[in-house]
Amino acid sequence: MSRAATNLQIDSARLWGTIHETAQFGATKKGGVRRLTLSAEDKQVRDWFRKACEDAGLDVHVDALGSMFGLRKGRDMSKPPIGVGSHLDTQPTGGKYDGILGTLAGLELVRTLNDAGIETELPICICNWTNEEGSRFAPAMMASAAYVGDFTTDDILSRKDAEGVTVAQALDSIGYRGDAPVGRQKFSGFVELHIEQGPILEAEGKTIGVVDSGQGVLWYDGKIVGFESHAGSTPMPLRRDALATLSEIVLAMESIARKHGPKAVGTIGEAVIASPSRNVIPGEI
Template sequence: MSDVSPSSTHNLRADGSRLWATIHETARFGGTPKGGINRLTLSAEDGRVRDWFRDACEAAGLTVSVDALGTQYALRAGKDMSLPPIAFGSHLDTQPTGGKFDGVLGVLAGLEVMRSLNDAGIETRAPLLLVNWTNEEGSRFAPAMMASAAYAGEFTTDEILAKRDVAGTTVAEALDTIGYRGGEAVGERAIGAFVELHIEQGPILEAEGKTIGVVEGGQGIAWFDGSVEGFESHAGTTPMPRRRDALLGLSEFALAAERIALAHGPSAVATIGEATIQAPSRNVVPGRVAFTMDTRDPRSETLTAMEEELRAAAREIGERRRLSIVLERIWRKEPVPFDPKVVAAVDAAAEGLGLSRRRIISGAGHDACNLAAKVPAAMIFVPCKDGVSHNESESSTEGDCAAGADVLLQTILRLAN
């Protein structure tokens, strides 16, 4: 490998065609008839794609190791091996009816970065580390993103190893079954910075015609369990003014939550994703409805303000309709600000490539959000069709994937040199 000056790497691009081919090559592991992927974490299919990934990394001259939670690390030597490696990657597991890009793009674009650097004969100053995090999706084992959370110290390795899927299988057993319980201690490997390329999983970039999202952080999230308690009564014999209809209470509250989120726009969101009438019957006025609510915003104070306004709305609606509306916050995750220097490197990389871009906040959780608690981190988003993700119809263009890989490559070069 030659010693290259930064200027000679400015025009370096990833091989977009090779990346596209690799994405489709690995899509056969768990591929579905509808063009998606069913590759639950630590399943046999996940084992097969991990084997493929290890072989591909080794063929690219990388040194692959596995930690005690199955996370794969592929190291490319740098000129100064005393420096912590610049890391990048994402996850190869999918939802049960997932698409071909969620997570996969970040890992395979990382592989493409390694291959392109090899092709160009470039050796970076800091070593490079490509990571495939175990169980980002959380579909089989909860919580989601558990390996990166353990890396960041949020859980112990033993806590995670003991988690069970619905069949009662533990993470430890699942790792052993596919031969991916590695020897490396979780969280002990030094990382100088972490960059994750991912599809946006939202509609903003596509709607604004932007190619690159320079991700500044992850939203804060508050989750609630709620219920509306009224009185079950006969749909034929109970006059409208005498009813205590729990569904109508929920309806007013859902519309109030929408108004509150809109008033805190543009980033604030509030969603009632689950609502279940107790003992529903065609001719019975609903007496009780249980629901869940998800609120998010990039600012901690907005999350707090929304919660106060939601509670006030619940009180007002409950009193007026003679209902009891209960809202219990079961989880709150503070907003994650990404590292300004890593964000700036992503921004400069996109600018240097002449790509249209916008600053953006990640609405979804990602491994990079967990990593940010421990190492400087940031993310790169590319558009996905109609903002659809966690769906077999998830789609991204070859050009956008290539642009994302280019930005990843240029960001890595900036951080590692």
């Protein structure tokens, strides 16, 4: 009697090990990771990822925005590969699994196929997209957005961080501005494994879920202009307090999001008082 076929299993211990090995690049005291895109820590994990891909027999190339592609050949190289991946950068107080799980899962997939001696019909391409998080440069998902044509390469290269450093300068500083044109690497399909960033699965007692839609995102940058005056000597009716106005906007935004819930959300993630002082009414935010 022939033995019943079983699903091929990855080496979960190996995947777990790579996740924690890469977590050393930008590790924080509380067990998280601070690995901002195109930083020195990002270069470290990129170098690690390139070597790991090459050791697994992949051909690695980098496009003009620093996105990395590791190609495993298939029987039919006339067809575009199946893309698997995510990103290696993190938020300023990120975790060990956000983003990198999807990229390292692709690596583990290839390692498992190699161990089993399996040649796939289509090639497989593991991807690391540059600046998915958007914590250093805006917009988030900038390289993948340029890939699909939402932005030009030159536009993204000219974007600046809070210190005035452009994407082009940051790429050059870590040696990851590639020669391949953005969008040249085509895909037959794309698969991304991702740790849930919200509390829904845990709240519902579920282990895994399948994404069936994407969140539409609108970002707004604004300025509230009031009038700076002394906090101790300006009566309330004569104040033009920019921070108090921002508070009303925050509450209005929250009310609108709740009204259109449960799928609608609203967040104000950054607010900067110009020339702040505890004795001065905020005049500009």
